[in-house]
Amino acid sequence: MFDSIIKEFKKDDKIKLLTKGKYDTYIGITSTKVNGKSYDKAILFEISKTNKKRITSEFIELTYNYYKENNNCFPKRDWYETHKELSHEYKSRPCNYAVAQGLINKVLTSKNN
Template sequence: MENIFESIIQHFNKNDLITLERRGHFYTFIGISTTKINGKEYKSITYKISDINQKRVTKELIEKTYRYYKIHEEFPDINWYRREFSDEIKSRPCNKSVSIGLIKIIINTKH
């Protein structure tokens, strides 16, 4: 199985658009970073949701979403994210859409 996080890092450049689940909605890729959740530091990707607001999605959430997709041939629903990444999704619910958007772009460039 490919390393989806590395593929994302190699594919995206700063200010590239991340297509979200709702057609016509985008966030902007900023770059690689780290984020803290409950005092623990995680490698992450920073994205911009507005001119004054940025968020981060963890490498773990992206990779586990991709594994789920590879096994089930569909993306997980919000309840899966609430179970598997409750602390991250609680404060960043848009990470579900961002992780799926990033992965879909990589999948579509491979075909």
């Protein structure tokens, strides 16, 4: 899914969030650290002109795996809070919950058109 996202999105594309009419802005590929662990594959996005965040490929991939395994339903927030690999990223970046869904939904919508 991560590879499909980076093919689908271009710099300054809008990432549609769960709240109607709300968007973040896709910037590009980057690396990041979460809880002292380095991730080479991440996406940089902009919440506002003064606030940029990152989401790891692992967060995206595990969210997408859950979606496929659970009748095309995304996980609830408590799944992230207790997830062995994702709880630290979710704790420091709770907005990634909505960003992951926005990125994945855009790719799925494009594939169906």
